[in-house]
Amino acid sequence: MQNNSRIPAILVTVLLTVLVAAGLVWVAAEAGWLSFGPSVSKGRDGELDSTNPMGKKSSNFVCEVTVSTPQGTLESQPKVYSDVMVAGLEPESKSGWYQGEYTISESRKGALRMEGTKAFVSRPAMFERFGQMITQEEFTLDLSDGAFVQTLTFKDGTRRHMLKGVCAKFTKAPFTK
Numbered sequence: 001m002q003n004n005s006r007i008p009a010i011l012v013t014v015l016l017t018v019l020v021a022a023g024l025v026w027v028a029a030e031a032g033w034l035s036f037g038p039s040v041s042k043g044r045d046g047e048l049d050s051t052n053p054m055g056k057k058s059s060n061f062v063c064e065v066t067v068s069t070p071q072g073t074l075e076s077q078p079k080v081y082s083d084v085m086v087a088g089l090e091p092e093s094k095s096g097w098y099q100g101e102y103t104i105s106e107s108r109k110g111a112l113r114m115e116g117t118k119a120f121v122s123r124p125a126m127f128e129r130f131g132q133m134i135t136q137e138e139f140t141l142d143l144s145d146g147a148f149v150q151t152l153t154f155k156d157g158t159r160r161h162m163l164k165g166v167c168a169k170f171t172k173a174p175f176t177k
Helices: 002-030
Strands: 059-070 078-090 095-098 110-115 118-129 132-142 147-154 159-169
Touching (some): 059 147, 078 132, 078 159, 110 132
Antiparallel strands (some): 118 132
C-alpha cells in the first residue's frame, strides 16, 4: 500500500524537474548561449558573405603584430618587437589602410582587391630606407583567420615582410548585434 502512495509524489517530482530543465534551456536560448536553428557561419567575426567576402560595410580591425625592422641595411640584424595597431578595409571605395611602422594611412589609403577571403591593399611608394628605394607598400589581411602580413617592395625587386600578426574585428560601443 505504501508503494501506491509514493507514485503521485514521484510523478510530481519528475514533472517539476522537467519544467525547471525546460525553463533553463529556454533562458539559455534567449540569452544566446544555445542555438537550435541552422548555424550561419560567415567567417571571422561574421564579416564574410558568400557572394562578396567583405559585403559593402567598412570594417576596422585591431591587430597584434610582430615588427621586424633592420637597424641599418637590409642585411643588418633586425630589431624585433611586438606592437598593436589598427587596420581598416573600405570595400565601397575599394581602399584600405593600417597604422604601423610604414603605414598606408587613413589619409593616404591604398587600393583594395579581394581574392576569396584575402584582402590585398597596396600603394606605390617612393622613399628610401635601409639604403634602398622602396617602390611599393602592401598588406594582406585574411578574413578567414585574421592573418596580417605587411610587405615592402624595393627597387631591385626584393620584397621583405616587416609586420606579421593576427587581427580581430574592432567593434565600437554600443556593443549590440
